[in-house]
Amino acid sequence: MFLLNLSLAEFLTILGALSGLVLALYLFDRSRRRQVVPTLRFWVTSQRLVPVTHRRKIQQPLSLILQLIGIALLLLAIAQLRWGTPDRTSRDHVLILDTSAWMGASIGESTLMDIARSTARSWLRAVPPSDRIMVVRADSLIAPATAFETNRDILLDAIRESRPSSAALNLDRAIAFASRVLKMNARRIGEIVLVASGRVTSEEAEALRTVPKNVRFLRVPDEVENCGLRKIGLRRPATDSDVWEIFISVRNYGLKPQTLPVALQFGNAPAGSRTITVGPGAEQSVTFEYRTRAAGWLEARLLTKDAFPQDDRAVLELPAQKVLRVAVYSENPELLRPVLAATPRVEAAFLSPSQYQPKPNADIVVIDGFRPSSPPQIASLWIEPPPGAAPIPVRTTDLNTEIKRWRTDHMLGAGLRAAGVQLESAQVYSPAKGDIAVAETDAGPVILARPGDIKTIVIGFHPMRSELRYELTTPLLFANILHWMSPEIFRRWELNAGSVGTVSVPLSNDTDASSVSVVSDGMRPVPFTIEAGMLRFFTGTPSNVRVLTGDREVVYSLTLPEVAEARWDPPKEVLTGIPSSYPAPPASGDLWRWLAVAGASILLLEWFLFGRGGRVAASSRDAVRAVRLPWIGPRRKNALRRAS
Amino acid sequence: MPQQPLIERSFLEKLERLTIHWQQSFAGIVGGHNSSRFSGPGQEFLDHRHFHQGDDLRAINWRAYLRLEKLFLKMFQIEPRVPVRLLLDISLSMTNGSPSKFDYARKLAAALCYVALVRLDTISVQPFSDTLLDPFPCSGGRHRFAPVMNFLTGLRPEGRTNYFEVARRFVSNNPQRGLLIIISDYLDDSDCSKPIQHMADFGHEVLLVHLWAEEDRTPPWTGELDLEDVETGAQLQISLDDEARQAYTEAFDTFARELQELAMRNGGRYVGLPVSTPIEEAVFGPLARTKAVVG
Numbered sequence: 001m002f003l004l005n006l007s008l009a010e011f012l013t014i015l016g017a018l019s020g021l022v023l024a025l026y027l028f029d030r031s032r033r034r035q036v037v038p039t040l041r042f043w044v045t046s047q048r049l050v051p052v053t054h055r056r057k058i059q060q061p062l063s064l065i066l067q068l069i070g071i072a073l074l075l076l077a078i079a080q081l082r083w084g085t086p087d088r089t090s091r092d093h094v095l096i097l098d099t100s101a102w103m104g105a106s107i108g109e110s111t112l113m114d115i116a117r118s119t120a121r122s123w124l125r126a127v128p129p130s131d132r133i134m135v136v137r138a139d140s141l142i143a144p145a146t147a148f149e150t151n152r153d154i155l156l157d158a159i160r161e162s163r164p165s166s167a168a169l170n171l172d173r174a175i176a177f178a179s180r181v182l183k184m185n186a187r188r189i190g191e192i193v194l195v196a197s198g199r200v201t202s203e204e205a206e207a208l209r210t211v212p213k214n215v216r217f218l219r220v221p222d223e224v225e226n227c228g229l230r231k232i233g234l235r236r237p238a239t240d241s242d243v244w245e246i247f248i249s250v251r252n253y254g255l256k257p258q259t260l261p262v263a264l265q266f267g268n269a270p271a272g273s274r275t276i277t278v279g280p281g282a283e284q285s286v287t288f289e290y291r292t293r294a295a296g297w298l299e300a301r302l303l304t305k306d307a308f309p310q311d312d313r314a315v316l317e318l319p320a321q322k323v324l325r326v327a328v329y330s331e332n333p334e335l336l337r338p339v340l341a342a343t344p345r346v347e348a349a350f351l352s353p354s355q356y357q358p359k360p361n362a363d364i365v366v367i368d369g370f371r372p373s374s375p376p377q378i379a380s381l382w383i384e385p386p387p388g389a390a391p392i393p394v395r396t397t398d399l400n401t402e403i404k405r406w407r408t409d410h411m412l413g414a415g416l417r418a419a420g421v422q423l424e425s426a427q428v429y430s431p432a433k434g435d436i437a438v439a440e441t442d443a444g445p446v447i448l449a450r451p452g453d454i455k456t457i458v459i460g461f462h463p464m465r466s467e468l469r470y471e472l473t474t475p476l477l478f479a480n481i482l483h484w485m486s487p488e489i490f491r492r493w494e495l496n497a498g499s500v501g502t503v504s505v506p507l508s509n510d511t512d513a514s515s516v517s518v519v520s521d522g523m524r525p526v527p528f529t530i531e532a533g534m535l536r537f538f539t540g541t542p543s544n545v546r547v548l549t550g551d552r553e554v555v556y557s558l559t560l561p562e563v564a565e566a567r568w569d570p571p572k573e574v575l576t577g578i579p580s581s582y583p584a585p586p587a588s589g590d591l592w593r594w595l596a597v598a599g600a601s602i603l604l605l606e607w608f609l610f611g612r613g614g615r616v617a618a619s620s621r622d623a624v625r626a627v628r629l630p631w632i633g634p635r636r637k638n639a640l641r642r643a644s
Numbered sequence: 645m646p647q648q649p650l651i652e653r654s655f656l657e658k659l660e661r662l663t664i665h666w667q668q669s670f671a672g673i674v675g676g677h678n679s680s681r682f683s684g685p686g687q688e689f690l691d692h693r694h695f696h697q698g699d700d701l702r703a704i705n706w707r708a709y710l711r712l713e714k715l716f717l718k719m720f721q722i723e724p725r726v727p728v729r730l731l732l733d734i735s736l737s738m739t740n741g742s743p744s745k746f747d748y749a750r751k752l753a754a755a756l757c758y759v760a761l762v763r764l765d766t767i768s769v770q771p772f773s774d775t776l777l778d779p780f781p782c783s784g785g786r787h788r789f790a791p792v793m794n795f796l797t798g799l800r801p802e803g804r805t806n807y808f809e810v811a812r813r814f815v816s817n818n819p820q821r822g823l824l825i826i827i828s829d830y831l832d833d834s835d836c837s838k839p840i841q842h843m844a845d846f847g848h849e850v851l852l853v854h855l856w857a858e859e860d861r862t863p864p865w866t867g868e869l870d871l872e873d874v875e876t877g878a879q880l881q882i883s884l885d886d887e888a889r890q891a892y893t894e895a896f897d898t899f900a901r902e903l904q905e906l907a908m909r910n911g912g913r914y915v916g917l918p919v920s921t922p923i924e925e926a927v928f929g930p931l932a933r934t935k936a937v938v939g
Contacts, residue, residue, distance in 0.1 A: 032868040032881065038737035038860060039831040040873045040880050042895040 006079040018071050026064050066606035073599030077592040090130035091190030092148050094178035095120060095155075097162050098196030098220065099137045101499075101561035104164035105224055105308040112197055113164050116220045120159045120195045123218060123578045124152065131190060131582070134181065135159060138174035138196070140167035140501050140562070141540055148185065166500045166542050168562040171200050172207050179212050189214065191575070197222040202566040209571065216575040225254035227278060228311030229560055232300050232497035234318065241344045242321060246288040248300050252278040253308075253563060260304040262286050266318070267296040281565070293321035300497070310561045314497040317544075317557070323347045324482060324489045327360040330368035335464035336383075342475040343482055345489055364485050369462065379485045382458040384427070392450065392458050395430045398423075398443040403468075405440045412438045412449055412457075412480050418473035427460030438477075447477075455485050487551060494554040499562035505535040505547050505554060517548045650747075650754045650796060655924055656789075662759045662927070662937040664767075666823040668849045668911060670726045688721040726822045728760055728767040729848075731814070732796075733828030735773040735805040736875045741857025741919045748855055748919040749827045750796045755927055756825065757782055757792045759937055769795065773803030776813040804875035805832040811839030821847035825936075829855050830903060833876065837906050850912035851936050854903055857919050861896045863889055 003011055037043070097120055103113040127133065132148035135158040145158035171194070178192040192212060197220045200208065231249040252258050257279045264272040272288040295318055302312040326348045328336055333350035340348040349362065353370040359377040366381045371389035382391060403421045407413035428444040431437055437445035446460040463474050483490045507516070507530065516535065518526040520543050528537035539545060539558055547554040570576065695704060695715035708716045732753050738746040753769055760767035761782060768779040769792065780795045782788055805828070824843060830836050830852075844850050863884060871880045882888065900916055907914035913934045917926050931937050
């Protein structure tokens with residue numbers, strides 16, 4: 001005999017509390033209350049005097065005992081007192097069904113998922129009908145498909161509707177989840193049944209050396225040959241901005257070495273092909289170079305037929321390489337041609353001042369030493385403008401001076417180190433609030449930048465006519481100026497194709513964490529963390545994710561299915577195989593209905609004998625009935641006789 | 645905070661048409677409004693009787709003398725002025741109830757006083773508890789009602805009821821018979837019927853106005869009770885259930901019935917009033933039905 005809902009300690013605690021409460025209420029109900037009345041003559045007349053003694057003594061012990069027995073029986077009904085022992089009741093199991101991407105692999109006509117479903121159904125038939133089962137789908141995320149159910153139709157539906165996902169199996173988390181669910185919700189803990197291929201990451205295989213004792217592993221045989229793309233990376237080298245460097249990583253998940261061609265297509269046109277040989281369980285990388293400025297779809301493909309074709313193909317969208325168009329109005333274009341040619345992605349057009357237009361067909365205009373007829377309507381660089389023509393007021397003209405300071409903490413002065421550069425003549429400007437002094441002499445700023453909708457930079461001297469033309473500072477200064485004026489042109493791109501799950505992105509040391517953003521398709525933000533220079537985010541579904549860090553943009557095309565590389569060998573204590581049948585638990589007796597009826601009956605009897613119900617019955621004046629009821633006490637009989 | 649008046653003005657206006665009525669015939673000087681079987685200088689012919697020496701010669705029926713040669717005296721019916729005395733119980737037992745029986749009794753006394761004043765009757769209010777206190781006579785019309793109100797308002801409940809002492813003092817202080825109105829709960833440890841019978845035996849017409857609160861008749865409590873008499877402080881421990889409550893109510897009703905029989909036996913009247921009855925309804929209902937007041 002045992003309690004199903006409560007432990008013995010809980011039962012005794014609640015019963016004690018209720019008994020104490022009932023006793024207190026009983027004594028309170030039987031305690032005397034003082035009442036002031038106008039006269040006592042009618043009370044004496046009514047002849048209902050009672051002895052004064054035993055004021056606090058229990059005066060109707062039978063009433064109290066009946067109440068306590070009734071409450072105890074009702075509490076036993078709530079606690080579900082049952083015959084037999086707890087071991088003889090039905091059990092609760094958790095069925096973990098592997099729905100990782102690998103379960104989409106084919107063996108003959110069927111997939112691993114079909115075999116897993118069939119195995120799960122076979123195990124389900126062996127379980128006693130009274131056992132409750134929860135179906136849990138496990139990949140990188142753990143999702144219960146049902147609650148603890150005895151209805152086999154619901155469980156079979158959940159098994160039938162399970163599909164392979166794009167992520168790898170996180171078996172460790174699935175077992176932990178099942179253990180927690182059994183501990184918290186199970187009436188009697190049963191088994192954790194794994195229907196899985198056992199493909200996990202190598203780290204997880206190490207962590208799963210010890211598992212709970214109630215784990216039963218039903219392996220789905222997956223001895224198949226498969227090679228797949230693991231990762232694809234694209235970036236433009238610093239030396240040639242028109243070229244994409246393409247890295248492709250291929251892994252052999254099978255047991256035999258494989259020789260297979262890797263083909264590359266850009267815009268449905270062949271872009272390269274290599275043949276590689278990959279050993280069993282090994283991973284090999286192959287590199288391509290492809291020159292294009294155009295945007296388009298790049299497709300990498302393994303030209304093979306294996307059991308898991310989903311990881312044989314990956315597609316990335318390449319962005320176009322943009323060019324910065326600069327219109328240079330100068331009488332001496334040869335002076336500026338070298339510094340502009342030194343910056344890649346810049347396309348400079350040299351024009352005479354007479355051809356000046358306020359809004360030329362360019363992104364930036366350079367005005368070299370002349371007064372334009374009207375101010376430019378795009379970003380502009382002014383070089384030694386004539387007196388009165390400068391867009392920023394000139395404070396003075398400094399002769400035979402030298403540059404003392406560079407604004408190295410700003411991107412306009414990044415990397416500029418030239419000191420003591422002599423200038424024969426330089427215009428010194430009066431900066432307004434928000435202006436950026438890039439270079440200064442003792443008299444004030446000689447290179448001044450003004451941010452805004454239309455960015456403007458003015459140089460108070462001609463760098464190619466001063467000593468500065470011999471310094472490395474000059475091309476760097478022009479590169480910084482162009483970068484500041486049009487940063488999106490100089491954004492560095494990296495493209496990666498990978499699999500869903502957790503993605504780690506290393507960040508450079510100078511990355512400002514507040515400028516980092518991670519967005520998915522539709523510019524929806526993706527949660528991420530930055531820890532020890534590493535950005536991490538997680539996505540459970542195939543999607544494209546962009547990581548923006550200042551002038552760098554990394555695009556992840558997470559469309560490859562994630563396939564774990566290791567195989568989990570369960571410890572010896574883990575149960576395996578489907579048992580022929582579980583021992584059917586003998587039916588344990590449910591007593592709660594009888595207990596509830598008995599408790600309610602006793603409380604009703606007490607109410608009839610001692611409570612208001614008895615008084616109501618007394619008014620019926622049926623003394624004959626009272627005499628015929630032998631279990632009614634003498635006091636009650638007397639009362640009924642008097643009433644009659 | 646101004647004290648609330650015992651009776652509203654609108655109620656007083658309704659009382660204007662009422663008259664205190666007594667059933668017995670009392671001797672007295674003319675000026676009342678209830679006819680009497682005693683003859684006197686009235687207008688209404690009553691009877692003839694033989695002339696005796698000392699009778700008023702003006703009342704001799706000379707026509708009968710001429711015809712019969714005997715002296716007959718004409719007697720006339722009079723409406724004598726009868727004293728009305730109102731005994732008001734102010735013992736501590738009158739303090740319970742909601743509203744309290746004491747307040748209810750004061751309001752009822754004020755209403756009867758106003759009726760008497762309007763009809764130019766003479767009424768005296770005498771509070772009592774363990775003894776009979778000094779009377780407050782009031783007469784002379786409605787404009788003398790304010791002192792009555794002040795007197796009633798100034799009363800405070802005190803003492804325990806002692807009807808024997810009250811009856812003894814009343815009889816000795818009031819030799820002239822008249823209407824005796826007793827407003828009380830009649831809750832005296834000793835039997836109050838004998839003192840009332842004593843006062844009735846002296847020729848007073850008794851009008852017993854019996855007040856009770858609901859809890860006096862039907863106690864609302866249940867269980868083990870320590871009861872304390874508010875007047876004597878005596879205590880009683882009882883177990884009160886529905887059966888005991890029923891027995892109590894029966895005892896109370898028996899007591900009320902005995903009071904009624906006492907009044908009827910002596911030619912008087914009995915009016916039982918629970919204090920839950922509005923005072924206006926009490927005057928125009930039970931009091932009017934028993935002809936304590938007539939319109």
